[in-house]
Amino acid sequence: MMLARLAEHLYWHGRYLERAEGLARLINVNAHLNLDLPGRIAPGWEPLVRITGNSELFEALYDDDVGERQVAKFLIADERNPGSIRSTLEFARENMRAARDLLPREVWEQMNGLYLRISEQITGNVSKRRRHESLADLILGSQQIAGMLMGTMSQDYAYDFILIGRYLERADVTTRILDVRADDLLPEQAEEVPAFESIQWMSVLKSLTGYQMYRRHVRTRVAGPDVLRFLLRDRLFPRSAIFCLKALESLLTGLPGEDDSALRATTALMRHLDSARMARLKGEPLSEFIDRIQIELGDIGQHISQTWFQSAPE
Amino acid sequence: MDLNDYKVSDFYDELVTTSGRPRAASRALWKYLKSLDAEEIAERKAACEVAALVAGITFRVYFEDTGIDRAMPFDLIPRVIPKKEWDSISEGLEQRVRALNMFIDDLYNDQKIIEDGVVPADLIAGSENFREQCRGFSPPLGIWAHICGSDLVRGGDGTVYVLEDNLRIPSGVSYMLENRQVMKRVFPELFEDSGIQPVDEYPAQLFDMLASLSPRPYVLEDNLRIPSGVSYMLENRQVMKRVFPELFEDSGIQPVDEYPAQLFDMLASLSPRPVEYPNVVVLTPGVFNSAYFEHAYLAQQMGVELVEGRDLVVDDDNNVFMRTIAGLEPVDVIYRRVDDAFIDPEVFRPDSLLGVPGLMRAWRSNKVALANAPGAGVADDKVVYAWVPEIIRYYLGEKPKLANVPTWKCSDPEDRKYVLAHIEELVIKPANESGGYGMLIGPRSTRKEQREFARLIKDDPRNYVAQPTLALSTCPTMVPGGVGARHVDLRPFILSGQQTFVTTGGLTRVAMKAGSLVVNSSQGGGSKDTWIVDTEAAGRAGGAS
Numbered sequence: 001m002m003l004a005r006l007a008e009h010l011y012w013h014g015r016y017l018e019r020a021e022g023l024a025r026l027i028n029v030n031a032h033l034n035l036d037l038p039g040r041i042a043p044g045w046e047p048l049v050r051i052t053g054n055s056e057l058f059e060a061l062y063d064d065d066v067g068e069r070q071v072a073k074f075l076i077a078d079e080r081n082p083g084s085i086r087s088t089l090e091f092a093r094e095n096m097r098a099a100r101d102l103l104p105r106e107v108w109e110q111m112n113g114l115y116l117r118i119s120e121q122i123t124g125n126v127s128k129r130r131r132h133e134s135l136a137d138l139i140l141g142s143q144q145i146a147g148m149l150m151g152t153m154s155q156d157y158a159y160d161f162i163l164i165g166r167y168l169e170r171a172d173v174t175t176r177i178l179d180v181r182a183d184d185l186l187p188e189q190a191e192e193v194p195a196f197e198s199i200q201w202m203s204v205l206k207s208l209t210g211y212q213m214y215r216r217h218v219r220t221r222v223a224g225p226d227v228l229r230f231l232l233r234d235r236l237f238p239r240s241a242i243f244c245l246k247a248l249e250s251l252l253t254g255l256p257g258e259d260d261s262a263l264r265a266t267t268a269l270m271r272h273l274d275s276a277r278m279a280r281l282k283g284e285p286l287s288e289f290i291d292r293i294q295i296e297l298g299d300i301g302q303h304i305s306q307t308w309f310q311s312a313p314e
Numbered sequence: 315m316d317l318n319d320y321k322v323s324d325f326y327d328e329l330v331t332t333s334g335r336p337r338a339a340s341r342a343l344w345k346y347l348k349s350l351d352a353e354e355i356a357e358r359k360a361a362c363e364v365a366a367l368v369a370g371i372t373f374r375v376y377f378e379d380t381g382i383d384r385a386m387p388f389d390l391i392p393r394v395i396p397k398k399e400w401d402s403i404s405e406g407l408e409q410r411v412r413a414l415n416m417f418i419d420d421l422y423n424d425q426k427i428i429e430d431g432v433v434p435a436d437l438i439a440g441s442e443n444f445r446e447q448c449r450g451f452s453p454p455l456g457i458w459a460h461i462c463g464s465d466l467v468r469g470g471d472g473t474v475y476v477l478e479d480n481l482r483i484p485s486g487v488s489y490m491l492e493n494r495q496v497m498k499r500v501f502p503e504l505f506e507d508s509g510i511q512p513v514d515e516y517p518a519q520l521f522d523m524l525a526s527l528s529p530r531p532y533v534l535e536d537n538l539r540i541p542s543g544v545s546y547m548l549e550n551r552q553v554m555k556r557v558f559p560e561l562f563e564d565s566g567i568q569p570v571d572e573y574p575a576q577l578f579d580m581l582a583s584l585s586p587r588p589v590e591y592p593n594v595v596v597l598t599p600g601v602f603n604s605a606y607f608e609h610a611y612l613a614q615q616m617g618v619e620l621v622e623g624r625d626l627v628v629d630d631d632n633n634v635f636m637r638t639i640a641g642l643e644p645v646d647v648i649y650r651r652v653d654d655a656f657i658d659p660e661v662f663r664p665d666s667l668l669g670v671p672g673l674m675r676a677w678r679s680n681k682v683a684l685a686n687a688p689g690a691g692v693a694d695d696k697v698v699y700a701w702v703p704e705i706i707r708y709y710l711g712e713k714p715k716l717a718n719v720p721t722w723k724c725s726d727p728e729d730r731k732y733v734l735a736h737i738e739e740l741v742i743k744p745a746n747e748s749g750g751y752g753m754l755i756g757p758r759s760t761r762k763e764q765r766e767f768a769r770l771i772k773d774d775p776r777n778y779v780a781q782p783t784l785a786l787s788t789c790p791t792m793v794p795g796g797v798g799a800r801h802v803d804l805r806p807f808i809l810s811g812q813q814t815f816v817t818t819g820g821l822t823r824v825a826m827k828a829g830s831l832v833v834n835s836s837q838g839g840g841s842k843d844t845w846i847v848d849t850e851a852a853g854r855a856g857g858a859s
Contacts, residue, residue: 001619001638001640001643002638002639002640003619003621003625003636003637003638003639004625004637004638004639005622005624005625005637007639097601098601101610101613101614101620157639161639255639256639256640256641257639257640257641308639309639
């Protein structure tokens with residue numbers, strides 16, 4: 001027996017915490033790219049605003065000033081941005097607070113501590129070095145919570161809903177990070193492209209803590225189609241889109257109810273990923289492909305909400 | 315601990331006699347406390363504070379618009395009552411609650427007690443807590459107040475009086491349970507062979523009582539359904555142990571596991587004849603309520619769901635459901651901690667977001683049991699209190715076993731005249747306030763406050779009663795710099811279902827300021843563990859060393 005309201009809180013807790021972690025990873029990958037690439041082909045910071053889907057709000061708040069400082073502030077510390085790390089972390093905490101009686105006490109204390117610590121660290125003007133430390137701290141804190149839950153919480157429905165939120169969001173984060181790369185910055189004909197291309201894909205892998213695993217399991221030099229295949233279709237890497245969807249599929253199968261629309265949407269998306277031809281995916285087509293994945297992930301979220309959170313009088 | 319210096323007050327002291335020697339039931343405790351040096355005491359006190367803080371024993375204090383969580387001060391020195399005395403108090407409480415339930419049932423139906431001229435008709439006419447919506451209905455067994463918290467005080471001559479009965483949504487039982495947990499951790503050696511009666515069965519008793527209210531007939535089923543909350547409760551207990559390792563190490567504290575075992579035993583005992591398990595829920599106004607800690611605690615301890623109004627829904631056939639991930643799950647019994655006025659916007663306050671539309675229909679058509687029943691608060695009124703001895707005699711034909719504090723009713727012209735003339739000696743109480751709000755303590759009041767209350771009484775005499783200032787008993791209490799005498803009261807809880815159960819002892823509340831009579835937690839009062847000691851049993855075992 002699980003109250004729909006509490007299930008919904010836990011699901012959103014899972015999503016928001018993963019989103020905060022993903023945002024930290026996204027900002028890190030972009031920072032690395034800007035450091036590694038020569039200025040004329042570096043991505044700058046504008047794509048991040050677009051990828052997180054907050055361009056209008058950003059323009060309203062910062063006019064046309066899209067420097068690193070503005071974007072970092074907007075995405076990390078700005079309370080006016082509901083998609084900033086600060087806001088997202090706060091939502092993660094508030095959703096967990098509402099259902100804290102279902103969780104081991106230490107997990108709640110960890111979440112609460114993480115929120116308080118990070119929001120204090122990112123207040124005011126933060127140097128690049130301190131920013132990087134805070135983002136690393138956030139990623140670690142989020143991993144700790146996941147680990148504590150796995151190690152101390154009974155794997156009941158409450159646990160399942162946290163995981164459902166987490167995996168759905170993680171699939172979304174991984175595809176968004178690919179989108180940073182898809183926003184093709186490299187002029188096709190430039191001579192130095194191949195070398196830099198490799199650097200870019202390495203940054204993407206590193207931001208997802210996936211570089212070592214890629215080397216171990218793919219065993220080829222870092223190249224676009226292989227990285228795409230790894231991050232979208234690898235069955236063993238826990239941040240690949242298909243891994244998240246498989247986890248989601250198994251979790252959804254265990255939930256009560258007749259309505260299997262969320263499960264069907266998940267299976268359909270897995271099929272789409274499996275049938276995509278990676279070698280052709282670059283530039284515009286890659287961007288479109290990722291948009292399509294994200295729309296389908298959104299549909300899965302809709303189905304989950306309708307099926308389990310909105311029981312109405314019959 | 316230097317107890318030779320303990321200044322016995324001019325009042326009745328719960329632990330020591332006027333000559334400064336411990337009473338029979340507190341002898342072992344006294345000896346033990348004396349054996350501890352200042353450092354040991356400080357250590358135990360710190361351990362208590364940590365335990366209370368980590369356990370989250372907090373309540374919410376309202377100050378202007380901001381609520382803040384504050385730990386309830388917990389005092390190290392327990393209050394002791396001999397078992398023999400407690401047994402007779404307990405009988406008196408049962409008698410009182412039985413009569414009050416008959417009274418409430420009568421008021422909402424035939425009103426014989428008014429017809430027979432025992433109590434005046436304006437008793438209802440002027441009552442804020444009389445719910446017209448409950449007229450002509452009688453809940454199963456005629457029981458309206460399933461959970462009652464009565465406040466007891468001891469006067470100067472040692473007599474125990476009932477000060478008031480809380481029949482609406484009394485709170486505090488979680489503090490009683492937690493205080494005992496803390497004491498056991500901090501003073502484990504005291505509990506060995508001391509004959510102190512356990513208190514932990516309250517959650518199980520509460521569950522049994524609530525389950526017995528289920529309107530759904532028990533039917534045979536293939537599987538015994540165990541409510542999933544049980545696992546949370548056990549999980550929580552496990553977590554608690556992990557949280558307290560230093561306490562266990564420092565004080566040699568033994569694990570306290572009997573409650574889950576009892577609950578398991580109770581569940582297991584159901585299995586030979588499997589019955590459909592009634593769905594019991596605790597309805598809370600939510601996390602911002604001052605007693606939320608207790609709501610969550612009791613739900614966990616009973617292994618039932620803690621729900622808010624928006625989790626429940628009533629269909630057109632008056633069935634109550636909770637919204638779960640598997641759709642709508644029927645609800646049979648609601649232990650509601652939401653006040654009457656907010657419980658159903660269809661019937662009471664239409665702006666209430668805390669309640670459940672249609673809940674009253676469901677209750678009146680016997681589709682769900684509500685504990686306490688709406689309208690039970692009519693007997694919680696301080697004016698009704700004044701009539702309780704007559705009420706007991708009328709319904710039960712018995713002599714009241716527990717004393718009422720003498721009470722003047724301001725609606726009576728003679729009484730009112732007396733009250734107005736002696737306002738500076740009396741305690742003036744409004745009929746429907748609780749938590750110590752809105753009362754006047756004559757001897758501690760200013761002229762201006764007395765004039766203000768005289769005006770209030772004249773404007774609305776029905777709403778006020780007056781009582782003599784009681785010489786409340788005291789109990790030795792840890793205070794800065796040593797041990798001082800502080801005034802105490804006692805709130806036991808009485809459960810009424812098919813059987814009646816009275817908690818062993820109750821929550822002792824203590825005024826932390828010297829001379830203060832205000833024990834309410836909302837006004838800075840603290841609490842103590844309450845020991846009911848079987849002196850004969852303790853004597854046989856030699857008592858605590």
